[in-house]
Amino acid sequence: EKTESTDSKDTIKFGTNAEFPPFEYVTQDGVIGEFDGIDIAIAKDIAEENGMEAQIENMEFDSLIVALQNGQVDAVIAGMTVTDERAEAVDFSTPYYTATQVMVVKDDSDITKASDMEGKKICVIQGYTGETCVKDLGYDYEAFKKGTEAIMELVNDKCDVVVIDSATAQKYVADNDGLKIVEDNDAFDSEEYAIAVQKGNTELLDKINTAIEKLISDGKVSEYAAKYTDA
């Protein structure tokens, strides 16, 4: 006779980097950190739609694609922008969110467009698409491991501008006095976030796509976006 196992359900192991509110962050309540955010809610729903359970593995953003390639995680959900370079290394799901890079500056900043960053101290986050954008514009910059570190540089007047994804920027501006967002849609293209799986893992990709497409058409993704943006 078969004995009942406590984890009889199959799991999807999602890799993320929980340093990116409102998509993924470590909740403050409790001694042991738990994860929450738009992506975490989506990951749980994707697993549930497939009669499975979501497991979240937190790691550095730069390690996510390697962890996926090594089979350490089954999928990556991390507000990850689809880029040609990444698409050579992983397969992406149907996109679920559209974002853009923006500039976070002090309220009294004279930066009103991307070209005003020339000669300024620019902060980016290592490995994020914002880093690529600034590099492509040809400006020098300093790269930090975490968004909060870059924002603290700005708050403490050690840099002039932080280039980061729009929704995350909004969070930082809401949480810190004296900051504002400057957009430049001519300089920064729109970006699409998608879930990544190992190249050729069509079985899991199909499961994820069926679920994410349902979550989009059901309005669940918009619901989570609204909920966690206001949180």
Ligand code: ARG
């Ligand atoms: N969208 C940007 C990118 O793909 C930033 C993503 C950062 N995500 C995170 N979970 N830290 O590079």
